[in-house]
Amino acid sequence: MTDESAEFRVQGLGITELAAEFGTPLYLYDGEALRSRITTLRELLHPRLEIFFSLKSNPNVSVCALLHAHGARAEVSSMAELLTARRAGVQPRDIMFLGPGKSRAELTECLTQGIYAIICESLPELDLIEELASELGVVAPVALRVNPSFAVKGSGLTMGGKPRQFGIDEAQLLAAGPLGKQYDHVRLMGVQAYMGTRILSEDAIVENTRRILELAVRIADHHAFDLELVDVGGGLGVSYFEGERDLDLGVLAEAVNPVLDAFARTHPQTRLVMELGRYLVAESGTYVTRVRYTKSSLGENFAVADGGTNHHMAAVGIGSFVKRNFPIRVLNRYDEPATETWNITGPLCTPNDTLGKKVSLPPLREGDLIGVERSGAYGPTASPVNFLSHGYPAEVLVHDGRAHLVRSADSAEDLLAKQRLIELPPAAS
Numbered sequence: 368m369t370d371e372s373a374e375f376r377v378q379g380l381g382i383t384e385l386a387a388e389f390g391t392p393l394y395l396y397d398g399e400a401l402r403s404r405i406t407t408l409r410e411l412l413h414p415r416l417e418i419f420f421s422l423k424s425n426p427n428v429s430v431c432a433l434l435h436a437h438g439a440r441a442e443v444s445s446m447a448e449l450l451t452a453r454r455a456g457v458q459p460r461d462i463m464f465l466g467p468g469k470s471r472a473e474l475t476e477c478l479t480q481g482i483y484a485i486i487c488e489s490l491p492e493l494d495l496i497e498e499l500a501s502e503l504g505v506v507a508p509v510a511l512r513v514n515p516s517f518a519v520k521g522s523g524l525t526m527g528g529k530p531r532q533f534g535i536d537e538a539q540l541l542a543a544g545p546l547g548k549q550y551d552h553v554r555l556m557g558v559q560a561y562m563g564t565r566i567l568s569e570d571a572i573v574e575n576t577r578r579i580l581e582l583a584v585r586i587a588d589h590h591a592f593d594l595e596l597v598d599v600g601g602g603l604g605v606s607y608f609e610g611e612r613d614l615d616l617g618v619l620a621e622a623v624n625p626v627l628d629a630f631a632r633t634h635p636q637t638r639l640v641m642e643l644g645r646y647l648v649a650e651s652g653t654y655v656t657r658v659r660y661t662k663s664s665l666g667e668n669f670a671v672a673d674g675g676t677n678h679h680m681a682a683v684g685i686g687s688f689v690k691r692n693f694p695i696r697v698l699n700r701y702d703e704p705a706t707e708t709w710n711i712t713g714p715l716c717t718p719n720d721t722l723g724k725k726v727s728l729p730p731l732r733e734g735d736l737i738g739v740e741r742s743g744a745y746g747p748t749a750s751p752v753n754f755l756s757h758g759y760p761a762e763v764l765v766h767d768g769r770a771h772l773v774r775s776a777d778s779a780e781d782l783l784a785k786q787r788l789i790e791l792p793p794a795a796s
């Protein structure tokens with residue numbers, strides 16, 4: 368089957384032309400999927416719940432701007448992410464800064480920009496914020512990140528109830544004297560907790576939310592500050608692997624909204640926040656790589672593509688010793704039945720550079736376009752893009768039926784530009 372209708376399309380635009388226009392490898396985002404995801408979340412979840420986009424999952428400025436245009440706010444964890452959110456049009460009052468190792472420069476930028484909240488992850492950090500705010504003559508709005516003593520099962524990476532570099536242990540916080548009045552230049556105003564990522568159980572999310580809301584009230588009471596903010600974390604997952612099931616947002620809303628509602632009624636002044644990365648962006652993105660060579664080795668088929676784990680490290684397998692494949696399709700022959708088994712590998716000189724192992728696919732040939740689907744989150748941003756000096760891949764966002772290059776691929780010159788050659792005597796012959 369080679370007719371054109373059988374190719375993968377985004378808002379009517381065919382992959383063959385997109386790949387020809389922008390080159391491969393390439394990350395392709397469907398702006399309509401982004402819009403629909405944030406809009407559905409805001410429609411179904413409690414109206415008092417604000418959605419903050421964790422830029423860590425996809426720091427592209429246009430992706431952030433599009434989500435923001437549909438109501439997402441921003442959670443950032445570095446100077447560049449903070450500036451990205453600002454450039455994307457997010458106002459300081461809708462930005463939170465979080466992370467265990469904030470620098471003085473980052474904290475100073477938070478204070479001069481006047482962002483909504485700094486999420487503080489340790490007591491020494493609180494002292495530093497006090498010092499910097501005092502120098503600037505401002506009062507810093509600070510929420511405490513708590514490492515809860517409870518854990519709720521159902522997350523790919525569990526946070527609570529374990530020794531962690533993140534946040535302040537619940538027990539330590541409740542043992543310390545009231546912090547609310549100890550600082551002249553820190554206004555404690557909120558509580559945040561993050562229970563883990565890739566949560567695919569509606570029940571676990573409801574239980575997390577319930578317990579974090581309770582915890583927040585206890586912490587605020589103990590430390591004698593007004594709860595202006597409770598950030599219930601998030602960590603909502605999407606299914607990647609066989610046997611996984613996507614969250615049912617309707618089911619989740621029905622169960623979690625009453626919990627949020629009870630809290631919202633008794634705390635009319637408190638902003639309620641959920642911070643989401645993966646859930647907002649994963650499904651919108653496809654990593655597109657082109658087959659350069661096909662070969663066989665000891666009876667197995669290999670398709671060597673022009674991009675691999677240097678752009679998509681997550682495809683190696685998330686938190687699992689056994690390799691599980693992301694959904695992988697041949698994009699230029701999208702409907703063709705899978706009759707063979709292929710290993711999809713990239714250009715790196717390591718056997719780990721395997722995007723897909725023993726994937727059921729149609730017979731592959733040179734020039735085919737391979738798509739790793741559901742790849743809009745933790746793609747290049749979480750990959751060793753400079754390994755073998757290939758650099759960051761191009762990113763294309765389809766918005767309102769038009770394709771926009773929203774990041775150009777690094778060139779070899781881009782990568783060399785930051786290097787400095789030392790002076791040496793002429794090479795001996």
Ligand SMILES: *Cc1c(COP(=O)(O)O)cnc(C)c1O
Pocket residue numbers: 421423424465561563564565600601602603642643644645646744
């Ligand atoms: C990584 C992270 C997020 C985003 O997680 P997702 O699972 O992508 O939604 C949110 N909050 C904190 C504290 C994080 O570390």
